[in-house]
Amino acid sequence: MKRTIYIFSDGELRRKQNTIYFEGEKGRKYIPVENITEIMVFGEITINKRILEFLSQNEIILHFFNHYGYYTGSFYPREHLNSGYMILKQAEHYLDNEKRLLLARLFVWGAIENIKKVLNYYINRGVELNEIKENIKNLQETIGDCKNVEELMALEGNARDYYYKGFDLILNNPDFVFESRTRRPPLNRLNALISFGNSLLYTVILSEIYKTHLDPRIGFLHTTNFRRFSLNLDIAEIFKPIIVDRLIFTLINKGMIKKTHFEKHLNGIVLNEKGRLLFVEEMDKRLKATIKHQKLRRNVSYRHLIKLELYKLEKHLMDETCYQPFIARW
Amino acid sequence: MESNKMRITGSLINAFYICPRKAWLLAHEFGPDPENVFIELGRILSEETYRREKKEIVLENMKIDLIKRAKEDVIVGEVKKSSKGHHAAKMQLVFYLYQLKQYGISAKGELLIPKEKKKFKIDLTQELEGELKQTFLSIKKTINQTQPPLPKKSSFCRNCAYKDFCWV
Numbered sequence: 001m002k003r004t005i006y007i008f009s010d011g012e013l014r015r016k017q018n019t020i021y022f023e024g025e026k027g028r029k030y031i032p033v034e035n036i037t038e039i040m041v042f043g044e045i046t047i048n049k050r051i052l053e054f055l056s057q058n059e060i061i062l063h064f065f066n067h068y069g070y071y072t073g074s075f076y077p078r079e080h081l082n083s084g085y086m087i088l089k090q091a092e093h094y095l096d097n098e099k100r101l102l103l104a105r106l107f108v109w110g111a112i113e114n115i116k117k118v119l120n121y122y123i124n125r126g127v128e129l130n131e132i133k134e135n136i137k138n139l140q141e142t143i144g145d146c147k148n149v150e151e152l153m154a155l156e157g158n159a160r161d162y163y164y165k166g167f168d169l170i171l172n173n174p175d176f177v178f179e180s181r182t183r184r185p186p187l188n189r190l191n192a193l194i195s196f197g198n199s200l201l202y203t204v205i206l207s208e209i210y211k212t213h214l215d216p217r218i219g220f221l222h223t224t225n226f227r228r229f230s231l232n233l234d235i236a237e238i239f240k241p242i243i244v245d246r247l248i249f250t251l252i253n254k255g256m257i258k259k260t261h262f263e264k265h266l267n268g269i270v271l272n273e274k275g276r277l278l279f280v281e282e283m284d285k286r287l288k289a290t291i292k293h294q295k296l297r298r299n300v301s302y303r304h305l306i307k308l309e310l311y312k313l314e315k316h317l318m319d320e321t322c323y324q325p326f327i328a329r330w
Numbered sequence: 331m332e333s334n335k336m337r338i339t340g341s342l343i344n345a346f347y348i349c350p351r352k353a354w355l356l357a358h359e360f361g362p363d364p365e366n367v368f369i370e371l372g373r374i375l376s377e378e379t380y381r382r383e384k385k386e387i388v389l390e391n392m393k394i395d396l397i398k399r400a401k402e403d404v405i406v407g408e409v410k411k412s413s414k415g416h417h418a419a420k421m422q423l424v425f426y427l428y429q430l431k432q433y434g435i436s437a438k439g440e441l442l443i444p445k446e447k448k449k450f451k452i453d454l455t456q457e458l459e460g461e462l463k464q465t466f467l468s469i470k471k472t473i474n475q476t477q478p479p480l481p482k483k484s485s486f487c488r489n490c491a492y493k494d495f496c497w498v
Contacts, residue, residue: 002365037365059364083359211364296497304494311495319477 002037004204006280008273010044015054033058038207040200041065042276061210063203068185068270071199074206074229076216086213089317094218097148103220103316103323104149104234108156110325111237112140115163117328118241122170132166149221156221156237163241175259176252185268192262192269193251196276197244198236200283205232205239208306212314235309242328243302247286251279294329337391338466340408340422346469347418348486353469354478355492362491368411369491376409379444383407392426395442404437406430413443415486420452424462427454 007013011024020031024043031039033054038061047062055062056077064072093099119133139159146152160181167178167190176190186192206229209216219230221237251257261275271279290299293308300308309326316323346353355362362369376386376395383396396407408423423439430437431454439452472479481487481496490496 081361081364083361085358086360213360296494308494308498311498314495315498320480 003035004207004284005031005036005039006042006284007039007045008042008277012046013039013041013051014048015051020051020054033060036060037211038063038203040203040280042069042273042280059210061207063206065199068265069196069276070184070270071203074203076206076210076229079210079215081211081213083213086314086317087215090215090218093317094220100220101146101149101152103313104152105143105146106323106325107221107234107237108152108159109140109143110327111156111241112136112143112159113325113327114238114241115159116140117330118245119163119166121330122166127166127169129166129169132162132169135162149223152221170249171252173252182268185266185270187268189259189262189269190248192271193248193257193279194244196271196279197248197283198240200280201236201239201244202229202232204287204303205235205306208303208310209235211307212310214310214314235306235313238309238325239302239306243283243286247279247282251282256282338425338469339391340393340425342469343425343462343465344415344418344422346465346472347421348415349482349484349490350472351479351481351496352490352492354473354475357469357473358478363494366491368489372411375411375444379409380407380442389429392429394426404430404435405440406437407440407442409442409444411443411445413446413448416441416450420450421458421462421465423452424454424458427452428459428462 007022009024009026011022014021014023016030019033020036022029022031022045037059039055040063042065044067052062052075055075059077059080061077062075064074066072093103115136116133119129119136123129123133136159139155139162143152143155146155164178164181171190176193177188178190179188181194182188182191183195186195206216209232214231216229216231219232219234222230222233257275257278261271261278262269263272287303288301290301291305292298293300293305296308305326312321312323315321342353342356345356380396383398385396387394387397394406395409398405398407406423406426408419408426410419419441420439423441427437427439437454439454441448441450441452443449487493487496
């Protein structure tokens with residue numbers, strides 16, 4: 001399986017003799033081009049056109065994060081898997097309200113199913129989350145009543161509000177309280193973790209979309225505005241609870257991430273470099289972890305699970321099999 | 331889809347014999363999983379073998395692995411990883427020979443399997459030409475359908491770059 005490269009230090013990223021070369025203050029390094037699918041850049045790096053051309057040729061995406069760890073943007077090389085057929089299908093399902101609503105409902109339904117799985121895990125361990133789960137379940141049952149995508153988004157937001165209230169009960173840790181969901185900037189440590197984890201997941205999904213024929217700009221639940229990527233946000237709904245949230249619980253409950261991994265900036269709180277490094281490492285491990293796939297009857301990694309999700313979506317768009325979101329089994 | 335204008339290619343012929351669904355997907359520019367190791371292997375195989383011969387000739391809708399001359403004859407070679415799918419590979423070559431014949435070039439074919447140290451000579455017989463024309467019709471019929479043929483399990487599925495797409 002191809003790897004992800006993370007660059008945390010400052011330096012220059014160059015093309016050198018048909019491979020990638022990084023020269024930073026801490027040393028120099030060759031990065032074998034054949035073996036990587038994406039590079040996540042957290043440090044301050046200098047690049048030139050030659051390296052961008054080289055990355056494009058080798059179908060490698062470059063994701064940038066700013067000084068505070070916020071997602072800045074991606075160098076998304078020209079599409080290498082072009083299928084006019086698939087673009088038309090994707091647009092058709094976006095433009096036809098009924099078709100779009102069906103997909104949007106399936107994303108929300110799948111997201112809530114996976115949220116319930118996470119809650120169940122802690123309910124079985126004696127955490128008092130039954131009421132929260134009940135509220136979420138009630139919301140889930142009204143998905144069919146939503147007449148448009150905006151209503152669905154609102155429903156999903158409400159479900160998440162209930163769900164996040166459960167975080168305090170699950171974590172029961174004064175250093176990591178939820179209070180309320182805050183972004184840009186996150187106002188406490190737990191929110192900082194959620195924001196950072198989600199943006200990492202968005203980029204990973206974007207990289208997986210790149211390996212399919214789908215256009216990342218056409219989402220179904222998240223409105224397309226033709227400039228930003230939105231399909232990755234749709235798919236992320238399915239995987240946030242089982243990848244990001246579970247990772248956060250593990251990091252906090254095992255005492256791996258501590259108060260010292262955060263820093264204040266402006267009015268908010270963000271992970272510091274050490275904290276980011278730790279989070280990214282653990283996230284990478286999780287994406288490589290495998291589970292037995294029921295239908296394919298073999299082990300697949302969480303990252304591959306994302307690609308499979310995109311395949312199912314493609315098959316839905318070509319009217320072959322109705323999309324069924326991935327639901328964790330436990 | 332304006333399938334009437336869809337061009338038949340060598341890999342399309344090969345794919346059709348192996349799996350009509352694969353042919354449909356290819357014809358709709360639905361390329362295979364770029365991360366599949368066998369795709370990578372194929373690319374390396376074509377780069378690393380027969381380095382002294384003339385390589386990769388692109389002619390309209392043909393991408394011929396290698397071309398060489400032997401006395402009076404032009405020999406067209408197609409390189410494959412194994413002899414599995416022998417007939418499909420053979421018909422791919424037959425297609426090239428047939429195309430070249432339309433240009434007035436009479437060529438002979440060689441199916442090359444470096445890993446097995448095998449070489450098969452293939453001539454464009456009337457019988458094979460007949461089969462090819464039949465196949466043209468079947469391919470057109472398949473790829474003109476609005477949807478791909480449903481997946482069918484075969485021994486080719488195991489290493490196919492579409493396997494996850496088909497079976498998930």
